[in-house]
């Protein structure tokens with residue numbers, strides 16, 4: 001019989017470090033238990049993370065693709081598996097399968113302006129892209145990061161955002177939906193920054209990640225500013241049980257989000273997104 | 279062996295013994311609880327000799343024939359996917375000791391199957407599942423293990439079922455490839471024999487050990503007549519012209535809401551369909567918490583959990599679930615795998631408790647192509 005690797009088998013990793021970012025969201029750094037390097041990945045790809053005996057969920061890689069020693073994931077505790085994952089302590093073992101899926105068009109964006117728009121936890125998979133861009137900053141035109149969170153307490157990677165804002169070569173806009181008087185930043189939806197960001201609509205690549213409605217409105221706003229729909233990319237979320245095209249769960253009409261996505265050029269999914277319940 | 283051969287009705291059991299001699303578990307049609315299902319067969323007596331089935335939307339009934347036909351019925355509620363892609367299977371087992379985790383593929387039972395009596399639609403369904411589970415970037419190991427040792431004896435249908443539409447789908451009734459041996463059952467004027475075609479080297483090797491003789495021109499012609507007649511008896515038809523694009527441009531057609539009023543979202547259609555492949559997994563542990571297992575089970579796009587993401591199901595309405603199922607079969611499957619996901623076997627029509635008929639629903643949409651529902 002032909003020897004094959006079993007696509008259902010996770011690799012064993014240790015949690016090297018884990019910390020709370022915001023009340024319900026944790027970042028963890030992982031290393032293969034056998035000491036190997038982590039597999040090469042591209043910004044925007046995801047892994048299936050398995051908590052022993054509890055279950056397995058898709059989680060984007062939030063770390064820098066040039067770092068081969070450590071795997072970084074940022075997870076929000078929302079249900080059985082994600083909560084169990086966030087509860088794990090340093091030294092605990094986690095199963096990892098991946099990386100899977102398509103990635104952000106960082107290489108295609110070279111020589112162009114870049115708009116990064118994130119809502120809520122959507123900043124996690126985009127952090128990889130921002131880090132990659134910052135590491136080769138001179139190769140890109142104007143770069144804007146637009147970020148919207150629910151409340152001030154929900155602002156993810158706050159220190160890092162401040163670091164990016166302090167740079168002269170990144171335009172960073174942060175807004176929240178609701179805030180008390182102590183917040184001196186913006187209040188309102190992230191889409192309204194699109195028109196304010198500085199970019200040449202004919203020479204720009206936009207990367208958008210967040211709740212589906214947020215992505216739809218942001219894409220529409222970008223189009224209003226003159227950006228064509230094939231220069232806009234978004235990352236789709238669907239239920240996933242296998243991540244390798246076998247279980248059928250992640251289907252989005254003709255697409256399998258796990259292998260054709262999660263990152264899609266907007267023009268490919270635009271009409272489907274407008275229909276709902278696809 | 280050149281040309282077609284004749285296997286006498288009385289020698290069919292010889293074929294069974296040779297297959298058993300080669301170590302195959304022979305799976306064939308057998309009568310159980312009022313339906314013709316697939317199970318292990320030992321001798322000719324296990325086959326539903328002299329029986330037929332009567333099928334229509336939402337109904338299935340087994341009846342006596344007036345002759346001794348061995349294969350005088352069409353397909354029942356079972357399909358071969360239960361053997362290649364089991365309804366419940368353990369994928370792997372894991373143990374945890376001192377913070378280390380070891381995960382091993384669960385050993386496969388190692389069954390070596392011979393399918394005896396595979397209809398043309400079944401062979402096409404296998405080819406469809408091959409593309410999905412076997413020929414992609416990540417072949418499924420469970421499917422691969424069974425697939426690679428499979429022996430297939432096809433049977434050309436001598437009778438079309440009330441819900442069959444393989445002619446419309448281009449998947450039958452004549453089995454033209456994908457088998458090791460194929461049989462056409464011929465009866466009349468005291469004769470009862472099978473015209474045999476050899477489809478592979480392995481098929482030839484096995485058949486050489488079964489008593490047979492060369493077919494004469496009349497016998498070959500009789501077999502051809504059987505197949506030609508069946509093609510004209512299809513219980514249903516489906517117009518496949520422009521089908522994919524027609525469905526894609528009608529995702530907001532009012533027919534989906536109308537179907538929603540009838541569909542129970544029970545998932546029967548997905549369970550009986552020979553190509554539906556969706557699964558879910560369950561991760562479980564034993565009491566000690568040190569041993570874990572991942573168990574895979576069939577799933578259905580008709581359940582609310584299927585499309586659940588934090589906050590709710592993507593497909594909350596029944597209309598969107600039926601639309602997903604039907605447009606997957608007849609439209610998106612073509613983009614995904616280069617072939618339709620429907621082989622026209624009619625099972626979903628027969629086994630739907632309320633008799634929803636995929637061919638009728640397509641007709642209904644086509645009739646008012648472009649109509650828009652008021653719903654968002």
Ligand SMILES: Cc1cc2nc3c(=O)[nH]c(=O)nc-3n(C[C@H](O)[C@H](O)[C@H](O)COP(=O)(O)OP(=O)(O)OC[C@H]3O[C@@H](n4cnc5c(N)ncnc54)[C@H](O)[C@@H]3O)c2cc1C
Nearest residue numbers: 057058059060074075076079080081082238239240587588
């Ligand atoms: C490509 C991709 C990347 C993701 N990246 C991240 C990330 O970086 N950080 C993060 O916190 N979350 C991410 N998610 C969402 C994360 O997978 C879900 O929050 C998680 O599956 C919830 O599982 P649970 O068991 O904790 O919750 P429950 O609500 O108990 O979920 C039950 C089951 O439903 C499914 N499910 C529920 N919500 C989702 C969802 N949103 N997406 C897919 N399946 C779901 C899962 O199979 C889960 O096991 C991503 C999802 C996808 C598809």
Ligand code: SF4
Nearest residue numbers: 551620621623624626
């Ligand atoms: S969709 Fe219905 S007719 Fe088509 S292959 Fe599946 S069960 Fe058979």
Ligand code: SF4
Nearest residue numbers: 541542544545547630
């Ligand atoms: S179409 Fe029929 S079989 Fe399928 S889910 Fe609806 S009621 Fe059940």
Ligand code: FES
Nearest residue numbers: 243245247248258
């Ligand atoms: S997650 Fe299983 S097919 Fe995409």
